[in-house]
Amino acid sequence: MSKSALITGITGQDGSYLAEHLVSLGYEVHGLIRGQNNPRAAIVRRIVPELHLIEGDLHDQSSLISALEATHPDEVYNLGAISFVALSFKQAINTGEITGLGVTRMLDAIRVVNPKIRFYQASSSEMFGKVRETPQTELTPFHPRSPYGVAKVYGHYITVNYRESYGMFAVSGILFNHESPRRGLEFVSRKITDGVARIKLGLETELRLGNIDSLRDWGFAGDYVRAMHLMLQQEEPDDFVVATGETHSVRELLELAFGQVGLRWQDHVVVDERFLRPADVAMLVGDAGKARSVLGWQPTVSFPELVARMVESDLRAVAADLTANSAATPR
Numbered sequence: 001m002s003k004s005a006l007i008t009g010i011t012g013q014d015g016s017y018l019a020e021h022l023v024s025l026g027y028e029v030h031g032l033i034r035g036q037n038n039p040r041a042a043i044v045r046r047i048v049p050e051l052h053l054i055e056g057d058l059h060d061q062s063s064l065i066s067a068l069e070a071t072h073p074d075e076v077y078n079l080g081a082i083s084f085v086a087l088s089f090k091q092a093i094n095t096g097e098i099t100g101l102g103v104t105r106m107l108d109a110i111r112v113v114n115p116k117i118r119f120y121q122a123s124s125s126e127m128f129g130k131v132r133e134t135p136q137t138e139l140t141p142f143h144p145r146s147p148y149g150v151a152k153v154y155g156h157y158i159t160v161n162y163r164e165s166y167g168m169f170a171v172s173g174i175l176f177n178h179e180s181p182r183r184g185l186e187f188v189s190r191k192i193t194d195g196v197a198r199i200k201l202g203l204e205t206e207l208r209l210g211n212i213d214s215l216r217d218w219g220f221a222g223d224y225v226r227a228m229h230l231m232l233q234q235e236e237p238d239d240f241v242v243a244t245g246e247t248h249s250v251r252e253l254l255e256l257a258f259g260q261v262g263l264r265w266q267d268h269v270v271v272d273e274r275f276l277r278p279a280d281v282a283m284l285v286g287d288a289g290k291a292r293s294v295l296g297w298q299p300t301v302s303f304p305e306l307v308a309r310m311v312e313s314d315l316r317a318v319a320a321d322l323t324a325n326s327a328a329t330p331r
């Protein structure tokens with residue numbers, strides 16, 4: 001009999017990649033969608049036509065219980081969150097509610113409806129923040145530097161707590177940055193590749209950014225969703241770091257992205273203090289040795305290839321917009 005999964009955060013970057021992956025494995029896939037007439041529903045439906053959408057919100061416990069009762073999932077992937085670090089500083093309480101307490105609401109809904117459902121929590125390398133050691137592993141202590149990171153630490157520990165208290169199969173995947181052409185435009189990688197496309201096609205001349213010295217461990221989202229699924233197929237529940245093991249600066253990303261279209265980033269990038277954060281994370285790099293040995297997982301897309309794919313995709317998207325707009329303009 002085929003398995004069934006419920007994914008929160010279905011309209012986000014990882015939601016669509018994970019849904020595609022699970023559909024390819026024969027799963028019946030349900031996605032939790034929030035709000036009235038969410039405009040992103042149509043986009044994710046186009047990407048994954050086999051997907052079933054069900055209404056619900058991580059702020060609303062009874063909607064989660066109803067979604068579980070209606071969909072009977074074997075596995076729940078909790079990807080829903082306020083996930084943009086900069087926004088978490090502006091909406092710290094809302095971030096605690098959704099990114100933090102939302103995890104407890106879902107875990108408790110599972111405990112009540114069917115504690116045999118396997119649960120994946122989307123934890124983050126931002127929990128390491130001001131890092132205590134390099135590279136970071138499952139045993140590295142946390143020191144988050146943003147309301148987002150703090151809320152994710154809560155989500156991580158409540159997942160471990162429900163596993164230990166109620167014997168639930170609940171796991172936390174500590175994923176380092178992962179990007180793709182589907183990354184939201186607010187995130188620095190996509191802001192850069194979209195900016196490069198706009199500058200190359202003559203729509204803009206400059207790109208304003210915050211700290212370009214940050215170092216991150218960047219992988220491809222399509223690779224990372226395979227690790228989420230593998231974590232729920234193990235005999236025993238456990239937590240895993242998922243990372244490439246390489247770190248690159250925002251500068252290197254700029255070099256590659258502008259270089260791909262024959263431009264120099266120094267001619268277009270303006271460092272704008274408005275984008276600096278009250279507290280920042282200087283450098284992250286993960287050790288995914290446990291995921292490699294236990295899950296048999298490894299990344300397949302290199303950093304240069306990832307940036308190249310994102311720039312190509314944004315060049316196509318911006319050019320298509322230009323063509324559509326010029327066709328719509330009356331002569």
Ligand code: NAP
Binds near residue numbers: 015035124
């Ligand atoms: P994303 O693109 O920002 O997507 C976030 C999702 O959360 C959206 O689908 C959004 O839906 C949903 N959401 C927001 N508020 C909600 C609420 N109240 N109830 C239910 N859903 C809500 O994030 P992502 O990059 O796919 O990441 C997926 C998860 O992994 C997130 O939890 C993120 O924090 C975590 N993570 C990501 C990375 C990374 O590098 N991408 C690394 C580590 C961990 P709407 O359409 O309704 O806004």
